[in-house]
Structures are given as structure tokens and as C-alpha cells.
């Protein structure tokens with residue numbers, strides 16, 4: 334099966350009452366880790382690449398790695414998503430390179446740092462929705478700004494929580510398929526400086542947005558859980574990470590009960606990979622074949638992916654239906670489907 338658009342996966346997740354992890358990739362080992370986890374758990378797959386990843390890996394390498402994944406696993410639905418497209422050009426070039434879903438992040442200006450205004454966000458997002466939907470490609474927008482910085486993208490600081498009235502107007506005017514909401518999460522490893530106690534996320538905000546936009550799939554960014562055991566492994570083998578906590582998996586599961594369908598996870602996989610590599614370097618300093626540390630790194634990332642796919646509920650849902658193609662979705666949007 335060729336790469337599929339994201340919308341049908343999120344529609345299925347809505348019907349089934351589960352969420353789907355969107356996992357970031359930069360290289361072959363990360364794609365392999367995700368695919369191995371998906372095969373083991375029979376999960377639909379959302380792989381996403383940031384602008385930083387596209388630059389690091391090169392669009393052609395990334396594209397062919399994704400094609401390899403779909404050739405090796407023709408029975409699994411696989412989405413290739415542009416994470417935080419900073420401009421219309423970035424999203425269009427992603428679509429040209431075969432991405433089946435894009436995020437147009439118009440909450441920030443094209444520099445990926447400066448908060449934009451609402452009208453700018455509506456304008457650029459609408460432009461991409463038109464371009465993408467003609468090609469069957471899914472679009473995620475963002476309203477409110479998520480704190481922190483990742484891959485050079487982000488407003489820094491704490492961000493601004495999503496205003497529900499603006500969210501409703503934004504969805505009506507742009508026609509996005511999915512909406513990233515700012516509910517108190519932030520990008521990167523340093524989300525909370527103490528162990529979160531219950532109300533770490535603005536759950537009432539998710540509930541209100543979901544009540545008013547029941548047909549829009551909500552997306553949680555910055556949703557790594559930053560497991561303490563992964564931090565401990567890194568620090569045990571010479572790392573120097575400061576104390577930090579992420580979003581507990583139970584909080585994400587609460588979000589899933591209120592319309593969250595896509596959950597972005599990157600940091601946890603980075604931590605797992607780094608811990609595994611550090612361990613080999615310290616325990617076997619005589620080794621120099623990259624496979625000696627990349628194999629355990631890939632295994633460690635796979636374990637995180639399996640855990641998230643299971644916790645979010647997507648496990649077991651890969652074969653639930655015949656997944657629509659880009660052409661199917663282009664027809665759907667052309668016939669007035671929203």
C-alpha cells in the first residue's frame with residue numbers, strides 16, 4: 334500500500350476512541366524502530382519529519398526510506414507528515430516530495446519564532462488547505478502557541494493557551510482536518526521542573542474545544558512523558574541531564590477521551606536512543622562498529638514506540654478497514670467533504 338493520508342487514520346481513531354502516536358524521524362534506524370513496533374503491535378503508523386529532519390536527512394533520503402517502509406510492510410497504513418511547516422512553501426515542497434499530510438503552523442511567522450496574528454494564520458492555513466485537499470493530503474493547523482523550542486522551531490517561553498472561540502472560527506474559516514491545541518505542554522525534554530501532580534494540562538480547555546468542535550481531530554504537541562528511568566540511564570552512563578518531567582501517559586489518555594487523536598512524541602525516543610548508546614560506550618569502550626551501539630539504540634526506541642502505541646490504544650487497529658488513498662480523499666474533499 335502506498336503512503337496514506339492522515340485524515341482516515343484520525344477518523345478511524347475517533348470511531349474507535351483511541352489516539353495515534355506521531356513519531357519523529359531523522360534517519361533509517363528511527364524509521365526501522367517505528368516500523369518494528371507497528372508490526373509487533375499491529376498499529377497504524379504516523380511518521381513525521383520536522384524541517385530540521387528534512388535538512389538533516391535530505392528530502393530524497395527521507396522519501397526513499399518511507400517508500401522502503403511501505404514496500405516492506407504493504408499491509409500497514411503509513412502516513413508521512415510534515416511537522417511544523419513554517420510557511421506555505423515548506424508545506425508545498427513536502428507535498429511534492431510525497432508527504433501525505435502537512436502541518437501548516439501559522440501560529441508563528443515563517444521564522445518559526447515570532448508569534449503571528451490570527452488573520453495571518455487563517456490566510457496561510459486556508460491557502461495550504463486548498464492546495465493539499467486538491468491532492469488528497471491532510472492538513473493540521475495550530476491555534477495558540479506551544480511553549481519551548483525544538484529543532485529551532487518554537488516561540489520559546491511558556492506559549493499561549495488556545496482560545497476556544499478562536500479555535501472554532503479558525504476551523505470554520507480554514508477547513509483544517511486536525512488542530513494542534515496549546516494546553517500547557519511544551520516542546521523538548523524540559524517541560525516541568527517538578528513531578529506533575531494531576532492537573533498538569535488544561536484538560537477543561539480540551540473538553541470545551543472538543544465539545545464545540547466535535548468533528549475536528551485534536552493534536553497534542555510536546556507530549557513526551559520523559560520517563561525517569563530513561564533520564565537515569567543517561568545520567569548513570571555519564572550524561573548530565575537536569576531533573577525534568579514530561580506529560581504523564583495517564584494525562585494523555587484523559588486527552589484521548591476528549592477528542593485528542595494525534596499525539597506527538599519525539600523526546601522520549603531521543604532519550605531512549607541516547608541512553609542505549611551511552612551504555613555501550615561506557616560498558617564496552619573497545620567497540621567501534623556503529624552497529625554495536627545502533628542496534629541497542631534501535632531496540633530502545635522500539636520499546637518506547639511499543640509502549641506508546643499500546644497506551645494510546647492504536648495497537649491492533651492497523652487492519653480495521655481498507656484505508657483510503659490520496660486519490661480517494663481528493664475526491665472526498667472535491668465533493669464537499671469536510
Ligand SMILES: [Zn+2]
Pocket residue numbers: 417479520554555597
Ligand atoms: Zn510541535
